[in-house]
Amino acid sequence: MGFVKSLYEEEIKGAKHTVKEIHQQPELWLQTVGTIEKQKVAIQNFITQKIFAKQARIIFTGAGTSAYVGDTLTPQLRKALPYQIDSISTTDIVTNPLNYFKAEVPTVLVSFARSGNSPESLATYTLANKLINNISQIIITCNPEGQLAKEAGKDENTFLLLMPEDSNDQGFAMTSSFSCMYLSALLIFQLDRLEELKRKIEVVSKNADRILTQQYKSIKNLVSLNKKRVVYLGSSTLKGLAQEASLKHLELTSGKIPTFHESVLGFRHGPKSLIDDETLIFVFISNDPYTRKYEIDLLQELKKDGGSKTVVAVANTNEKEIAEICDSAFLIPEQENIYLEDHLIALNYLIVGQLFALFNSIHLGVTPDNPSPTGMVNRVVKGVNIYNFKK
Known part of the structure; x- marks a missing residue:
């Protein structure tokens, strides 16, 4: 049990979820590989039609840690793929969409989302469909019940890729959700290397x-x-x-x-x-x-x-x-x-x-599962108003 046993022996309170979610990652990574293997044909068909055939631009997006998934991925995938690849946070896109979206450029927007309920993620999904003429989307999320996953199910131009169930971290901080979403994107854009990877x-x-x-x-x-x-x-x-x-x-x-x-x-x-x-x-x-x-x-x-x-x-x-x-x-x-x-x-x-x-x-005496009990910051962001964007 390693550090998990060590922490429980110390009777640490308020760390149950975070401890479990860090500890489960090695197993979840193997499950993530299995998820990609099972859906390999469907993923390959979607990517071939939406990216390879159209020479499409790829944008990775998300908010906070979900945005950092794209930031960490982009250097490797720029090297591996002959396409324009950008990592742009939803928090940038929502405030200035025309600075990032090009109507005439075929684009695949890849959204990373633990909950799929962040206002900026939902707004970015909508803005992309509204502002880009040839748009397809890939939703990589840990929550099948999230609003983003539900929206994806309504659109034939959107591919929904669900992470292993346990990756939907219940603790405040994203841990296994980050690593599983990161790994899944590495794999789906390098399916030709799947066995090696x-x-x-x-x-x-x-x-x-x-x-x-x-x-x-x-x-x-x-x-x-x-x-x-x-x-x-x-x-x-x-x-x-x-x-x-x-x-x-x-x-x-x-x-x-x-x-x-x-x-x-x-x-x-x-x-x-x-x-x-x-x-x-x-x-x-x-x-x-x-x-x-x-x-x-x-x-x-x-x-x-x-x-x-x-x-x-x-x-x-x-x-x-x-x-x-x-x-x-x-x-x-x-x-x-x-x-x-x-x-x-x-x-x-x-x-x-x-x-x-x-x-x-x-x-420091902080409770990792809920380090901000006053609600100043939240597991799913609150207090964001989304305004209608007109061209």
Whole structure:
């Protein structure tokens, strides 16, 4: 049971859902692969007709964590597919739809939604149908009873892809919902690699099990440092992951500890100013040897800078140099003859970020399942007015 047993032994209250939902991810990833396998023909037919045949633009969209699914996906799929691919949040589209939608450009809008009831997600679905002449949509959601799923069922130009039932997280923060939606999109747009990706995801799932049952204590120990601000850094796909890890920590600690994210190279261009002795910095290390050179340079620079900040490298490489130039190195062991690209190892790094956020939440006396009991922020956003848009 690993960290789950540890938390229950400590009689932690208010963490039941979040603990379960982090812990269930390795199994849910395998279920997600199974879901895609079962619907492979239908998915392939839809994508062939709506994207390949029309050379369509692909837009990934969502709000908050659901938007970060697209941000994390986009670098890999831009490399894998010969189409224009953009990640644009619903919160941007709704306020300025004509800045993002082009009426004359065939488009497939891919919406990510845990509940499918966010006002901006529903508005974006409607605006796309209204403003784009040749529009098809893919709804990837965890809630079959959500309004977005119901709307999809009425439209032959919309494909509804439901995630495993347990991915509809009941805790405040999106954990397994993020990872399952992310994984499903990786798969449906790379169906020609499905068998290869399946084998690699099995390795990623085993890695995650190891983190959750054996390695979690080294993450938990970081909490005792009592740092007052946390920074997450990554390159390309791992920058998207850094964004999600930053939000997860901010949410689960109820904003008690400010968080920040940036690209590895971008950090030097001003944001590095926020470092003080009370700062904890996570650097998500790329598996690409070329990219990793830049990350090692930054680790060396941070070490040379001195001070009492703490730098943690999260890596899937055994390079000794990394451990020598940071305060702590969290290593996900390499597997013989299996190379995990950044878009796959990101799932393991995600677990590290989720666990640290959970442990720090508990350490600070926050209830992870409901970190904002006053209702200032909510599991499904409230208080958003949607206005009729006229061309």
